[in-house]
Amino acid sequence: MTELMTLQNVSVHFPVRGALPFLKKGEIQAVSNVSLSIHRGEIFGIVGESGCGKTTLASTMVGMIKPTAGQVLFEGVDLNSLPRDEFKKTRRRMQMIFQDPFSSLNPRFNVYQIVSEPMFIRGEDDEETMKARVAELLEMVGLSAGDMYRYPSDFSGGQRQRIGIARAISLNPSFLVCDEPVSALDVSIHAQILNLLLELQEKLNLTYVFISHNLADVKKLCDRLAVMYLGKIMESGDSDKIFAQPLHPYTQALMAAVLDINFSEQKETEILPGDTPSPINPPPGCRFWQRCPKAMRGCKAIPPEYVEVEQDHFVACRLVNGFPDQDMPEGYDQPLVRLKTVRGR
Amino acid sequence: MGEGRVMEQVLKLRNLKVVFPTDYGLIRAVEGVDLDIYHRECVALVGESGSGKSVTSQAVMRLLDSPPALIRVDTLEFAGQDLTQLTEQQMQEIRGKEMAMIFQDAMTSLNPVMTVGKQIDEVYRRHYGDSKQAAREKTVKNLELIGIPEPKERANAFPHQLSGGMRQRVLLAMAFACMPKLIIADEPTTALDVTIQAQVLKTLRGMQRGCGTSLLLVTHDLSVVASTADRVYVMYAGKIVEKAPVKDLFTAPHHPYTVGLMAAVPRLSDEKKKFTQIPGTVPSPIDKPSGCYFHPRCTYATERCRREMPRLTPMGPDREVRCFHPLSVGRNGHD
Numbered sequence: 001m002t003e004l005m006t007l008q009n010v011s012v013h014f015p016v017r018g019a020l021p022f023l024k025k026g027e028i029q030a031v032s033n034v035s036l037s038i039h040r041g042e043i044f045g046i047v048g049e050s051g052c053g054k055t056t057l058a059s060t061m062v063g064m065i066k067p068t069a070g071q072v073l074f075e076g077v078d079l080n081s082l083p084r085d086e087f088k089k090t091r092r093r094m095q096m097i098f099q100d101p102f103s104s105l106n107p108r109f110n111v112y113q114i115v116s117e118p119m120f121i122r123g124e125d126d127e128e129t130m131k132a133r134v135a136e137l138l139e140m141v142g143l144s145a146g147d148m149y150r151y152p153s154d155f156s157g158g159q160r161q162r163i164g165i166a167r168a169i170s171l172n173p174s175f176l177v178c179d180e181p182v183s184a185l186d187v188s189i190h191a192q193i194l195n196l197l198l199e200l201q202e203k204l205n206l207t208y209v210f211i212s213h214n215l216a217d218v219k220k221l222c223d224r225l226a227v228m229y230l231g232k233i234m235e236s237g238d239s240d241k242i243f244a245q246p247l248h249p250y251t252q253a254l255m256a257a258v259l260d261i262n263f264s265e266q267k268e269t270e271i272l273p274g275d276t277p278s279p280i281n282p283p284p285g286c287r288f289w290q291r292c293p294k295a296m297r298g299c300k301a302i303p304p305e306y307v308e309v310e311q312d313h314f315v316a317c318r319l320v321n322g323f324p325d326q327d328m329p330e331g332y333d334q335p336l337v338r339l340k341t342v343r344g345r
Numbered sequence: 346m347g348e349g350r351v352m353e354q355v356l357k358l359r360n361l362k363v364v365f366p367t368d369y370g371l372i373r374a375v376e377g378v379d380l381d382i383y384h385r386e387c388v389a390l391v392g393e394s395g396s397g398k399s400v401t402s403q404a405v406m407r408l409l410d411s412p413p414a415l416i417r418v419d420t421l422e423f424a425g426q427d428l429t430q431l432t433e434q435q436m437q438e439i440r441g442k443e444m445a446m447i448f449q450d451a452m453t454s455l456n457p458v459m460t461v462g463k464q465i466d467e468v469y470r471r472h473y474g475d476s477k478q479a480a481r482e483k484t485v486k487n488l489e490l491i492g493i494p495e496p497k498e499r500a501n502a503f504p505h506q507l508s509g510g511m512r513q514r515v516l517l518a519m520a521f522a523c524m525p526k527l528i529i530a531d532e533p534t535t536a537l538d539v540t541i542q543a544q545v546l547k548t549l550r551g552m553q554r555g556c557g558t559s560l561l562l563v564t565h566d567l568s569v570v571a572s573t574a575d576r577v578y579v580m581y582a583g584k585i586v587e588k589a590p591v592k593d594l595f596t597a598p599h600h601p602y603t604v605g606l607m608a609a610v611p612r613l614s615d616e617k618k619k620f621t622q623i624p625g626t627v628p629s630p631i632d633k634p635s636g637c638y639f640h641p642r643c644t645y646a647t648e649r650c651r652r653e654m655p656r657l658t659p660m661g662p663d664r665e666v667r668c669f670h671p672l673s674v675g676r677n678g679h680d
Contacts, residue, residue, distance in 0.1 A: 049538035050509075156626050157394075186393040187565060191609045191622035198618060213539060216611035220618065243613070257539040258613055259568035271547055272540040275508040 003076075004175060004207050005038040005061060010070035012056050016280060026280045030056040032231045033070070035306070038224075040174075043201070043208040045222030045239065047215060047254065051276055053231040054211050058177045061209060062094045063087065074175070092122065095168040099180040101160035105152040111138070111163055112148040118170045137166040140203075142196060158189035165196065169204060177209045182217070194221060215258050219243050224312070227251045230287040231279055233306065237313035247315045249294045286318065289336070298323050298332030355527050355559045356382040356405065359420035363400050365413055370631045374400040374414075376583040379657075380561075382527065387553060387560040389570040389591070391606075392580035395627050401580070402529045402563045406446060407436050424526050442472040445520035449532035451512035455504040461515045462488075462500025468522040483522070491518045492548055510541035517549060524556050531563045546573055567610050571595055576663070579603050582628055582638040585657060588665045599660060599671040601643045637668070645670045 012031040030053040038044045046054045059065040060072060063079045072079045074090060082090060095118075098104035105114055115137055116130045124130055135145035141162040152160055161181060168176060178197065182190045194217065201208060212218050218225055219239065226236035227250065235248040246252045253272045274291045277283060283290060289299040299318055306316040315321065323332055358380040365372040375397040382388045392398040403409050404416055407428060421428045423444065428436070440446075448454040456464055462484050469480040481500065488496035491514050504512055513533065520528050533549060534542040550573055553560045562574055570577055570591065577594050579587040579602065587600040598604045605623040625642040628634055636653050640646040649669055657665045 049540065158626055186627065187567070187606060187609050188393060188623040189626065190611075191620035192624075194620045195622055198620075214611065215539075216613050216615070219613055220611055220615050220620065253540060255613065257543045259543070259566075259572045260612060260614075271543045273544075275510050275541065276538070 002039045003037045004040040004074070005036075005209075006071075006073040006076075007034055007036045007057075007061070008071045008073065010034045010057075010060060010067045010072060012053070012060055012065055013068045028279045029231050029282055030279060031060065031067075032282075034231075034233055035070075036226060036233070036236065038207060038209065040207055041205065042223040043210055043221055045218040045225035046209060046211045046228060047213065047218050047225060048228035049213060049276055051230075051279060052228040053279070054228050055179055057228070058096075058179055058209055058211055062096060062175075062177055063091055092118075092171045093173050094175040094177070095171070095173040097161075097164055097168050097176065097178040097181045100184050101157055101164055102152075102184070104164055105160055107152055110149050110151050111143075114152070114163060115166045115170055118167060122171065133170065134166075137170055140169070140200070141166045142192075156189075157185050158192060161185060161189075161193050162196065165193075165200070169200060169206075172204070174205070175207050175209075177211070179211045180213070181210075183213070190217075197221075215254055227254065230276060230282055232287050233314070233316065234288065235313075235315045235317075237308075238311075241310065241313045247309065247313075247320045248288075248317045249292050249319065250288050253291075253293070286316075294319055295336040296332065297334050297336050300336065302332070353384040354381060354422075355384055355386075355424055356380060356561070357420055357422040358405060358418070360418060361401060361404055361421070362417045363397070363404055363409065364415045366415065367631070372630045373583055373633070374630060375404065378580075378583075378585055380405070380578065382559050382561060384526075384559060385554070385557050386576065387550070387562060387574045389562045389564060389574035389577045390580060391564060391567060391570055391577060393565055393627055395582070395630055396580040397583040398563050398565075398580050399531055402446075402531055402561060405561070406440060406444060406529060407431075408446075438472075441468055441525075442523045443525050444527040444529065445523070445525045447513075447516050447520045447528060447530040447533045449535050451509065451516050451536070452504060454516065455512060457504055460501050460503055461507065461512075462502075465500070465515070465519050465522060468519055472523050484518075487518045487522055488515070491515075491521070491552065492544075493518070509537055510545060513537060513541075513545050514548065517545070517552065521552050521556055521558070525558060527559045527561065528553070529561045529563065532565070533562070534569060535564070535566065542569075549573070567607060579606075582633055583630065584638065584667065585665075586639065586667045588657070588663075590663055593661070593664060597673050599664070599666040599673065600639075600668050601645055601670075601672060602639050604672055605642075645672075 010031060011033055014028040014030060016026045016028055034057060046057060048054045056065060060067050066080055079087065112134050115134045119130055119133065134148060138145055138147060143159065143162055182193050185193060200206060210221055222239045224237060225239050225242060227234045229250050235242060235251045242251065246255055272291055277290060285301045286299045286304050289295045302323060304316040304318045305321055306314055307321045308314050309320060358378065361375055361378045363375040365374060378401050390398045390401065409416060418429060455461065462481060465484040465487065466480040469475040469483050484500055485496045488500060493499050493511060493514055534545050537545060546569065564570060574591045576590050578585050579600065581602050587603050598607055608621040609623060623642055628638060634641050635651060637650045637655055640650040655667050655669050657667045660666050660671060
């Protein structure tokens with residue numbers, strides 16, 4: 001089987017309480033009805049702006065958050081139906097690398113304690129074995145065995161991220177979720193960490209989920225990807241296909257918003273108006289209609305279907321997939337005329 | 346008030362040095378920085394964390410507390426005025442009115458228990474002595490100008506009720522309130538999403554042109570620089586390593602660090618699965634290397650680079666480079 005991780009109609013909702021107990025409760029639909037499959041040995045990118053649910057989705061993949069609905073299958077097994085000790089065993093094979101290397105390492109642990117913690121929890125108690133393993137891991141991520149007894153505060157951001165990576169691979173996982181692993185680092189360090197991730201992938205046969213808001217990084221790194229907006233997947237599939245021909249207006253807008261340092265190619269691009277709306281009680285219909293430059297009247301009310309337009313290229317947009325033939329209100333296919341400014345939030 | 350001649354100099358900074366004494370040794374944050382900003386110009390100060398770019402910008406506004414900072418400067422002239430001679434009270438008259446600052450994190454730089462309108466009103470009340478009503482009128486006009494929908498209602502909102510992009514716009518409105526001569530924007534879009542970043546940058550640039558303000562853009566993001574600035578200073582470990590008009594810098598960078606930095610920025614047009622990297626890390630500010638600070642990470646470093654710190658050498662019109670072996674300058678590239 002080539003599919004390592006499959007999400008089937010996964011939704012994650014968080015309840016929000018009103019200011020007073022009897023006020024109406026709302027619900028943050030952080031992830032709603034997401035279906036995805038991640039193949040073994042690939043790098044799968046999740047792109048989107050803050051608040052679009054990409055981190056929630058990743059946490060759901062590794063079982064840190066239980067989905068409100070839907071199933072998370074890891075190697076065909078539903079993670080959330082596993083008994084606790086089975087889940088723990090499976091969970092060892094999936095690890096996470098976090099965004100902020102300053103808050104994700106315990107400042108009172110030395111490097112040896114940080115990196116050996118997962119082994120210790122698994123039940124390893126032989127100090128010598130662990131030390132040898134930690135030394136090996138540190139070399140693997142570009143640090144030296146001599147760094148073992150130093151503390152996180154002795155290291156720079158890039159080095160700390162390397163420690164985080166060493167900890168993540170200490171139990172030989174097969175599935176690694178990288179949640180914005182370079183966005184807290186300096187530009188000149190980005191490439192070092194990304195190259196390290198690529199190198200480790202080859203060496204250890206890993207499958208990555210790479211979460212990022214940087215489309216250029218995703219394009220260079222990922223084999224397949226999903227573009228998220230407000231808890232829903234707008235477009236997903238083969239990375240080359242999506243970058244060659246982005247079909248969803250949001251994907252197009254995201255690509256246009258990437259500033260290029262290639263000076264001769266500076267161009268005036270259309271800037272997406274407005275802000276991401278609140279995920280509490282999101283708009284009906286397409287979640288993007290309020291900001292979409294190409295929205296039609298029907299987009300407001302009728303949610304788009306998630307359709308495979310070519311092999312391994314899915315899009316959820318009525319512009320691409322068309323509206324259903326029956327029961328349409330009048331003028332549904334007319335361009336949406338809206339006020340000049342769009343209210344954020 | 347300046348008449349707005351084209352080459353009127355707004356800021357002249359010569360040989361700024363800032364040192365922080367710590368228990369572990371001296372942190373030499375800024376080592377002899379010169380900076381010129383002319384009327385209506387957008388100048389970018391680019392560097393990674395620890396390069397001293399923020400300290401430089403704070404020193405210009407005299408926002409650094411001394412102690413702990415030890416500051417030495419030969420010239421700090423703002424619109425013909427010697428800022429080093431002014432008292433703190435006189436400085437306060439200038440800050441907000443003639444030079445203003447926009448910070449990175451709008452949530453922490455706005456007062457959370459005060460409506461945003463009131464915070465902008467304050468600028469007018471403080472600097473022009475306006476009445477409450479007059480100030481609010483100006484505030485609403487200002488918010489509208491900056492592109493905030495329903496400015497009247499939004500003025501009564503608290504910062505937490507606004508989105509990140511809106512908050513950043515409120516900061517812009519506050520900075521532009523008195524039409525200052527110089528605005529210093531310290532990483533104004535770093536905390537924002539890409540689509541919002543594009544909006545805010547466009548507004549910032551539009552306001553700057555419209556108001557005839559000069560802008561000092563402090564950032565680590567070269568792509569922001571390429572789309573926004575007129576001239577660029579590149580900083581590394583407390584020193585300016587390259588100075589150039591933006592077009593020249595991006596078409597033909599001379600310093601190996603600038604070259605590396607540009608190669609490290611991923612582009613949509615790049616090859617897959619390969620990232621160009623600069624080896625090593627930014628040196629610790631306490632323990633900087635000998636000679637050229639960049640030599641341990643530089644592929645072109647020679648014996649001379651290890652021993653001697655190169656000077657900032659002129660290379661063509663309005664360009665300077667601090668390197669013994671500047672790149673892409675024809676065959677006789679070495680000085």
